[in-house]
Each structure stands twice: as C-alpha cells, then as structure tokens.
Amino acid sequence: MSVLIERGSAVPVYFQISEHFKKLIREGTLRTRDMLPSESQLATELGVSKMTVRQAMKALELAGLITRARGKGTFVAFPRLRHDLGQLTSFTEDISARSLVPSARMLAFHELPADESVAESLAITRGTTVLRIRRLRLADGKPVGIHDTYLRGVRVDRAELELRGSLYALLEDQGVRLISAEETIEAVAADREEAALLQIPPGAPLLLVSRITRGGAGEPVEFVKAFYRADFYRYTVRLQRERRGGVR
Incomplete structure (x- = not known):
C-alpha cells in the first residue's frame, strides 16, 4: 500500500497515515466491510513502528470510519x-x-x-x-x-x-x-x-x-x-x- 509520508514534516506520521486512509474511505476506494492490512503488515510496508500504526488506527476508529474485531481484523465501518x-x-x-x-x-x-x-x-x-x-x-x-x-x-x-x-x-x-x-x-x-x-x-x-x-x-x-x-x-x-x- 502506497502512502506518501513526509518524515520531516511537523505533522505527526500517525496523523498523515490516518488522513490517507480517511481519503481512501471517503473517495470510495475503500468500501464498507473492506478489510484493512494488519498493524504489523502496515508497519512493515510503511517503515514505521507498530505504535505509530496503532495511533493512526485509533484515530480512524474514533472518527467512526473503521471497526476492529478481535481475532478477525480491522474493517471499514458502516457509514453513519x-x-x-x-x-x-x-x-x-x-x-x-x-x-x-x-x-x-x-x-x-x-x-x-x-x-x-x-x-x-x-x-x-x-x-x-x-x-x-x-x-x-x-x-x-x-x-x-x-x-x-x-x-x-x-x-x-x-x-x-x-x-x-x-x-x-x-x-x-x-x-x-x-x-x-x-x-x-x-x-x-x-x-x-x-x-x-x-x-x-x-x-x-x-x-x-x-x-x-x-x-x-x-x-x-x-x-x-x-x-x-x-x-x-x-x-x-x-x-x-x-x-x-x-x-x-
């Protein structure tokens, strides 16, 4: 998954990642019930720590854009x-x-x-x-x-x-x-x-x-x-x- 991260930016990396996924969801590239890569997979692909990915996913969850099911994975949430x-x-x-x-x-x-x-x-x-x-x-x-x-x-x-x-x-x-x-x-x-x-x-x-x-x-x-x-x-x-x- 290609995510452009500006590592020298004042904008936190986790926020850049969450904004990227927000755009994909709002544009319809990612649709309701689509499964997102695991935190480990995203961390490896993006070259960031799992903690950074976890922060990004938490921001998306708080925004109501994703849901996380234990043992199943992370999915694009049903629109409110x-x-x-x-x-x-x-x-x-x-x-x-x-x-x-x-x-x-x-x-x-x-x-x-x-x-x-x-x-x-x-x-x-x-x-x-x-x-x-x-x-x-x-x-x-x-x-x-x-x-x-x-x-x-x-x-x-x-x-x-x-x-x-x-x-x-x-x-x-x-x-x-x-x-x-x-x-x-x-x-x-x-x-x-x-x-x-x-x-x-x-x-x-x-x-x-x-x-x-x-x-x-x-x-x-x-x-x-x-x-x-x-x-x-x-x-x-x-x-x-x-x-x-x-x-x-």
Whole structure:
C-alpha cells in the first residue's frame, strides 16, 4: 500500500497515515466491510513502528470510519446514518435515500392491553387494546435498530407489512394521514437481548428515540420506541437564533 509520508514534516506520521486512509474511505476506494492490512503488515510496508500504526488506527476508529474485531481484523465501518430532526420520515425512506437496502425481521406482532406508558402516549385509557409490532431493522443486511411500535385504531396485515416493509406507506395507503410527530432522544445501554439482536457487546451505547406520531386530526396514531446503534446513527438539528431587541 502506497502512502506518501513526509518524515520531516511537523505533522505527526500517525496523523498523515490516518488522513490517507480517511481519503481512501471517503473517495470510495475503500468500501464498507473492506478489510484493512494488519498493524504489523502496515508497519512493515510503511517503515514505521507498530505504535505509530496503532495511533493512526485509533484515530480512524474514533472518527467512526473503521471497526476492529478481535481475532478477525480491522474493517471499514458502516457509514453513519444521518437523520434530520426537522423531517417526519420512516426508516425505509431514510435508508433508501442513502442508497442502502432497508429490511426487517419480525420479532413480535400481537394485540395487548396498553400499559400506563403506552396509554399516556396514545391518549387512551389504560387497558385499551393496541397492536404491538416489534421489528429488527436492517440496512444492507446489517442490524442497526429495534423498533417497538404500538398502534391505536388501525388495522395492519402482518403478511402485507412483511412484504412491503414500510409501516408508514402501508398506513397511508389505507387512508391514515401521518402529519406530525414529537420525538425525544436519550442515551441508553444495550441489554443482553438488544446486544444479541444488534450484534454488539452488552452495555454498548444505544440511541433511544421515542416518537408519538399524529394523524390528520392531531390524534396520536403511533407510539414507537426505537433503539439504534450509536455507531451507525447521528441526528442533525438546525437551529436559528432569534434576534432580541437591543441585543447584538
């Protein structure tokens, strides 16, 4: 592997190496899941110490560009999925917009009485029957999230949902208008079941996104708790400062 290192430069050698790999990844020369040479191999090829290579790899890992699996090697990481908090979109729409293939694995599909949290979120009486849909969400076959969804007042055919994938598209085809939503985002640690489903260690960080989606009359239609791998997702918020009289 050819890496031009300016040894007399004030820029540290490890930084030059990490920047070279960043360029290869961002240009697409190195793609998701491509395996990088071992630290020993890179050190030999580049004529640097293993410690220098290790520093470069650590910088790439902190930037979210590579992942390291013990006993397997170092790989180009799955790109982080950016979600604009100003848009009400579905998982299928988000993933498809990034030229990835969305899919799902059904974990639960059944009716049950709403507990206090679900009832409050859907503005119904505790014990009212709701439909629960729990799915593992994947992008290009990689598990990235778990959706635990509760619906009130709508019917969903399981076979059709599994065929089409997008719950929002299915609801809208039935005449259910999804107009707005409120979301809260918090950091949580993956429990053993979530870790196994998402292929991460127990205790790894997750983003918990709780959403209440409203219909055309402002009524809550959906309450979903979505657990996303923190290394795959990032959220973007656009802020605008309000001008106040006399303040510059």
